[in-house]
Amino acid sequence: MPVEIGAEPEAEVEDDSALQLHIKFDPRRQVSAQVYEALKKAIVSLQLPPGSSISENRICRHIGVSRTPVREAIIRLVEDELIEVFPQKGSFVAPIKLSAVRENHFSRKALELAVLRRAAASWSALHSSRARYIVDRQAAALGAEDFDDFHALDETFHRSFCVAAELEGVWSTIQTMKARVDRVHRLSAVQGRLPKVIAEHGAILDALDASDCEGALARLEYHLEQAPTMLETLIGKHEKYFVD
Amino acid sequence: MPVEIGAEPEAEVEDDSALQLHIKFDPRRQVSAQVYEALKKAIVSLQLPPGSSISENRICRHIGVSRTPVREAIIRLVEDELIEVFPQKGSFVAPIKLSAVRENHFSRKALELAVLRRAAASWSALHSSRARYIVDRQAAALGAEDFDDFHALDETFHRSFCVAAELEGVWSTIQTMKARVDRVHRLSAVQGRLPKVIAEHGAILDALDASDCEGALARLEYHLEQAPTMLETLIGKHEKYFVD
DNA sequence: CATTTCATGCTTGTATACTAGGGTACTATG
DNA sequence: CATAGTACCCTAGTATACAAGCATGAAATG
Structure with a gap:
């Protein structure tokens, strides 16, 4: 079970701070593609370390879009084996x-x-x-x-x-x-x-x-x-x- | 167009006949995964030849689910380079x-x-x-x-x-x-x-x-x-x- | 005090509604 | 008759609503 690997158990604070997905939206391109790129970059660069919670709701609130494009980005990242999804429990950055x-x-x-x-x-x-x-x-x-x-x-x-x-x-x-x-x-x-x-x-x-x-x-x-x-x-x- | 008032289903030249995606749904598994497998099998086996239209609406009506899981299956098939999506135009089985x-x-x-x-x-x-x-x-x-x-x-x-x-x-x-x-x-x-x-x-x-x-x-x-x-x-x- | 139960809020999965853009066929106009 | 315009329908992209499962914790019961 994906127990939170959070290095800081005391970090009760919303780790939204870790979500510095600085996306400058290009309205001509698909939102889902831009979310995918931003998340992938954050994961590969360890800005989002293994075990981080990838809540669809948190992310879509954070960047101001609906859940759908976030979900589609996550689907592609699951294909890349960079995210693991546990239905009804949560999605997390895959461990190495x-x-x-x-x-x-x-x-x-x-x-x-x-x-x-x-x-x-x-x-x-x-x-x-x-x-x-x-x-x-x-x-x-x-x-x-x-x-x-x-x-x-x-x-x-x-x-x-x-x-x-x-x-x-x-x-x-x-x-x-x-x-x-x-x-x-x-x-x-x-x-x-x-x-x-x-x-x-x-x-x-x-x-x-x-x-x-x-x-x-x-x-x-x-x-x-x-x-x-x-x-x-x-x-x-x-x-x-x-x-x- | 010569629209006849009679709404005979067979009047349509819809190549729905080609969509013999015989899916027997397992409610325990995700619908999107089952749609993915069925579509992939149909494409690789040439039952859906290159160029076939993969309309989200047609498919979801055909198998009786909503667009969402069909979309998610298509996303994965795009990743596999088996489907090409043209926004606002349609999705098609990729040519070889x-x-x-x-x-x-x-x-x-x-x-x-x-x-x-x-x-x-x-x-x-x-x-x-x-x-x-x-x-x-x-x-x-x-x-x-x-x-x-x-x-x-x-x-x-x-x-x-x-x-x-x-x-x-x-x-x-x-x-x-x-x-x-x-x-x-x-x-x-x-x-x-x-x-x-x-x-x-x-x-x-x-x-x-x-x-x-x-x-x-x-x-x-x-x-x-x-x-x-x-x-x-x-x-x-x-x-x-x-x-x- | 210990244990069970249930209420609540989270999560993802699925369904549906709405938006914007392209293709086509019909129509109006020259 | 030819051509340009227009209206409609189809498409995928996005937003929102609802459903169902799990975890947590408080409250009730022994």
């Missing part, structure tokens, strides 16, 4: 399931490696310069301590391999699995690993530019393997967030 | 998008091969006997010309590798991509390929039983490559189902 993290990491690695193998076959100077530009901007974001931008550029970098392989649709699949493990990455972001990320990205591009396909694959695999290595320490520090 | 078929096939192959590599490492006699039992039942289904059962057992067979690899959660990812290409498989089911499917399944198991991991991978890749080879002829025969 270790088996799911393991399996999604496995899938993501398999897909990205397969994509990279194909991208390497048609790698060009244009692809290289575009990717290096992304890495440069990522370094700038790190210097400016703009971590949201850093993560956004990280996605752009990995996506660029899908573009080079002319398999851009595969990226959406990777992204779905990435979203299911990204909360772990956010937890590990404080460990000072970010400079290494930039170096590893550059190393992959070096191998691609040298037409060293196998080397690029090895370096990407190494890069992707870094996150799980520190999983145990993370579990210890944030035990409340995990299950299994 | 060639680029998406190509990319989902790529992803599925990458994932299944990665899973099989791990399954081979822990392959046992028990895994083998279970899988061979599935193939046997598949042969029986083919003999009985029970193609629905055949396809269900086909899924079970491929899933068994995920079970053996202890990556059962990966199956749901594979299944999502499989659903996006399964309509093509249904079109090709008439080509008399089904006996070959059984033989190829057996060949994979033979390699696994012989601890020939690379051989098993090659045979699975061959097996998965069979569907796309006949894609061009299918496009010719059912041109209006495809785009791109």
Whole structure:
């Protein structure tokens, strides 16, 4: 049963404060889509930690819309395995399931490696310069301590391999699995690993530019393997967030 | 329009006849989930061919529920890329998008091969006997010309590798991509390929039983490559189902 | 004081009403 | 006859109302 995992049992106060879903509504777009994006962003960024109550009523009152678009956003987030709904009891941000993290990491690695193998076959100077530009901007974001931008550029970098392989649709699949493990990455972001990320990205591009396909694959695999290595320490520090 | 006063139900050319969604409702389960399953089955089996109108009103009248659960089912099917919604115009069964078929096939192959590599490492006699039992039942289904059962057992067979690899959660990812290409498989089911499917399944198991991991991978890749080879002829025969 | 019972307020699930926009067929006008 | 306008109906998007299940706690009973 989803007993509240609230780190603060004494926090009787409406945790509406945690609901800083700063939505600036664009009336031309669907409300449900905008709610979905705002909630997903808040969950993945751990602004809404695992176990948080996602009451349809609270949210729709908070942002000033009816329950229907909120419900539709929640349905999509359940599909993403980021929210769990218990009928007649409540909806909650899903805990980080270790088996799911393991399996999604496995899938993501398999897909990205397969994509990279194909991208390497048609790698060009244009692809290289575009990717290096992304890495440069990522370094700038790190210097400016703009971590949201850093993560956004990280996605752009990995996506660029899908573009080079002319398999851009595969990226959406990777992204779905990435979203299911990204909360772990956010937890590990404080460990000072970010400079290494930039170096590893550059190393992959070096191998691609040298037409060293196998080397690029090895370096990407190494890069992707870094996150799980520190999983145990993370579990210890944030035990409340995990299950299994 | 030539509106006759007589309101004969049969006077309508409504393709309601195509909506043979025989749902026997289980009141204990959510209506929306049951509608989702029924619609998905009808779409994947081509009972609702690409381009069919999925009017929320028609469907909810047809099965006797309100629009809400139908809407929620449609939302999930949009996520599956099986339905396209055009606001203020209508919702329709998505056409088979060639680029998406190509990319989902790529992803599925990458994932299944990665899973099989791990399954081979822990392959046992028990895994083998279970899988061979599935193939046997598949042969029986083919003999009985029970193609629905055949396809269900086909899924079970491929899933068994995920079970053996202890990556059962990966199956749901594979299944999502499989659903996006399964309509093509249904079109090709008439080509008399089904006996070959059984033989190829057996060949994979033979390699696994012989601890020939690379051989098993090659045979699975061959097996998965069979569907796309006949894609061009299918496009010719059912041109209006495809785009791109 | 302990235990049972019931009232109340929460939750999500479902039904229905309303809004705004697009498509089409008919009509009026030139 | 041709064309432009208009009215109607259909669509999905959103809002609101109602139903049913669960949790909590207070009150009544032993």
